[in-house]
Amino acid sequence: MSEGSDPSSADSSPDESRTDAEPSESASERDAGPDDGVPERNAESPQPSPALPFVGAFLTVVVAGLHLLHPSHGLLKLFVILNADPGLLVFDPRSFAFVASGIALLVGLSLSRNAPNRRPYYLAGIALALTYLVGYFAWHFTGHGGFLPGREPLLHGLSPVENVVSHLTTDVWAAVSKATEIALVAVLTVLYRRESSESDR
Template identity: 35%
Template sequence: MDADSISPVGFVAAQLAIVVAVIHLSLGVLNWIRWARAGFIIPRDLRWPVFVLTGLLIVLGLFLAAAGRYRRPLYAGGIVLMAGYIFGYFAWHLTGHRPLLLFGAGHLHRGPLLPFLIDHLFAGPVESLALASEFALLVLLGYLLVTELG
């Protein structure tokens, strides 16, 4: 596949990657600004710098893929990142919203797991859009990784 051609699946994957990047960059920057206004250059909640960094990595990956470079490694990296987003979302909630990801004060979840997961799956429009986009992108990147040569 040359750099000027893109499959319909690749086009949809690129659009989903833009959605995921915008969500994470927006949340990361806006919440990091809130922490900075409170006097913390390094926020006490590590999600925000991680969101900014990974959002920028997605943008970089889009530019590299558009140039026709490193597509298979980019697909593999995108799969890992999307799985990390999905796993991280539920793990962060299950471990009690700890500001330092696994460390710091938190409120552990108690009660049945399935209602908890369903409740957080549909927690709000941004969360639902992010999770659906991340999952769809993960699937499409897996498809592209398996089907594209080179």
């Protein structure tokens, strides 16, 4: 061994090369992370809108109010009929149907606020809104309830389809009511499906 050579330098060089390689190796492991290559479900899955239940509640109140406060068949009209002759409801039950269904909507909305399972309330709201829609078109398509006993069809000289279109285009209250009912059915259907999917997880 020649003079000036340091034995420890030969022994320490492999260790130094190993220590130099170790930080790069650990850094790559830190960069990789345990979750690399695994898609995050929470990040990719769409989050439900928290505002949708409030939209459904708002539409429910609007639909109920449109029927309770209807200028021709709402609460005031029902009081007039009951004071005059309740038997008149047999020939035109719209006032009773409007008031009873409007109250039912508000009661169902109040009960659903703290209900552990809101799906029955969603279904009831959907069924009631569809009843409004079907009932309106059936009433005007048959000439103002021509299917009821003691009522003659009244189509104003129009075909059944023309009669329905005429009422929708000339009665703003009815047009707003039908549009709101369709929106309510759509929102409650989305809420029902969302709660059903969450309960199945």
